[in-house]
Amino acid sequence: MTEKKKILIRIGSLRHGGAEKVLVTFLKNLPQDKYEIDLLLNLYSGKYLSEVPSWINILYLNKGEMITTNRPHEIPRKAARVIYQGALKKFPNLLYKGKLKNKKYDIEFAAIHGMRDEILGSPIKSSKKIVWIHNDLSQVKGYTNDEIRKFFGFDKIMVISEKIEHLFHSLAKNETEKQKIVKIYNPLDTEEFIAKADQPVLHYEFDHSVPTFISVGTVFPQKGFDRLLKVHKKLLDEGFKHKILIVGDGYDFENIKKLKSDLGVDETATMLGFTDNPYPYFKNADFYILSSRYEGFPTVLFEAITLKKRIISTEVSGANEMLNNGELGLIVENSEDGIYEGIKKALTQPASFETYSEKLKNYEMPFNLENSVNKITSILDEL
CATH class of the missing domain: 3.40.50.2000 (Glycogen Phosphorylase B;)
Structure with a gap:
């Protein structure tokens, strides 16, 4: 019996968004005998929480719904969250020693581009690092080419469309960087x-x-x-x-x-x-x-x-x-x-x-659930 790969996956919450749905669909179709997964949420909230398989360990930084308004009585709670999450981002050792109990992960996985710095800033130097890019970052505010280039710090960059694949290829400086980019259509359950x-x-x-x-x-x-x-x-x-x-x-x-x-x-x-x-x-x-x-x-x-x-x-x-x-x-x-x-x-x-x-x-979808899940698991297994 080979030892299970220990994987840390990070995402903001499991609210109703495309990336969140795709992540949960993927998790539901993973074989549990191969992996030991900790799913770390910044915020324990969202409609997909109930769909996460029971064998996956859910951890979180804060509990409760997202605070999107600036009503006076909510500001202290909102500020406390921002300060707490900011401190853990700045001093990741606190997070890894405390909440994550010094666990040594084989793979650390940013399920959205917004988790880039959290994963790349991990104190575990031996882990392989993966990011899943769901957006055309050239269209996202604040993402200059230099900012996008920082993603080459990952061992694998999973992209979900040709356009995003072209963007990363155009910014890659050498063959090694190009090898990091892999296109995988989103796993979706038709x-x-x-x-x-x-x-x-x-x-x-x-x-x-x-x-x-x-x-x-x-x-x-x-x-x-x-x-x-x-x-x-x-x-x-x-x-x-x-x-x-x-x-x-x-x-x-x-x-x-x-x-x-x-x-x-x-x-x-x-x-x-x-x-x-x-x-x-x-x-x-x-x-x-x-x-x-x-x-x-x-x-x-x-x-x-x-x-x-x-x-x-x-x-x-x-x-x-x-x-x-x-x-x-x-x-x-x-x-x-x-x-x-x-x-x-x-x-x-x-x-x-x-x-x-x-x-x-009579149209047949060229991308299906099984192919996508198999492709992602093969990346996890190769790293």
Whole structure:
């Protein structure tokens, strides 16, 4: 019996985001006889906590939900968290001696790019270090080429799309650095959401006399819901009847809700908030729209493809790969104008989407759960 590899995985929390879902799906499909895993969260919160397999040891720096507001009574708690987490980042020995009980890990794994410095700053010099990059960092504020180059401090850089792979290749200085980059499509469980899509819609009345465009995602500026609502207003003013349904929650929720009221589209645009099961809404909507400013590999398109939706997507990292360069859905310019043209086309020429629907009928996903999990485990085993 070979000894189990000891692995430390770090992520902020298990709140509803693509990277979090992907991590938990991966953990659920890992063989437990090979690994001993500690999952360290900055914040013990999120809907995916209950899905983590029981054999994985969950540790955390703080408990409770994320504090996204600045209400006076919450500021002390928020400040205490920031100071505590900051101190552990600055003096990692405290964390490794205390919370992690001096455990010697074989592999330390940053499950998101934001954990780079925590893992690279580990006092365990002998461990192999891996990072999982879910975003096109060239589009993320503060990530200059020099900042991105710091990721070459890892032994392996797992990237989730061709665009991110190209970015890292372009910054690699030699063959050794290039060898560190490995592209792995996100492990996603298609059967799970096909089954979930058949459940009833609970909190929304679909009006089948007008087309409904659905968009699902964490509500923050990256997702471009502000652009979507402005386009919605413009098209309504031009006499094009349609509805918008936004499913998701996030720190920008109140701002987007206020924008919706300011634009005067409360009757036709709905913000549903967070739901455990967005798939019945997907299934009943007429079109899926991705209005994002940037992405890494938009998991949500994978879900829309699986549910055979008519898709409109801005040209972000991963969109061309997922939609087979526009064979499976309409890819529009990454701007308000692009979104406008896309929705207008759907409203004025719905028949033009038939070719996509035909292609989707017998489409087989090139990326599946088993392949992704096998590829990641083979990296863990080789290190």
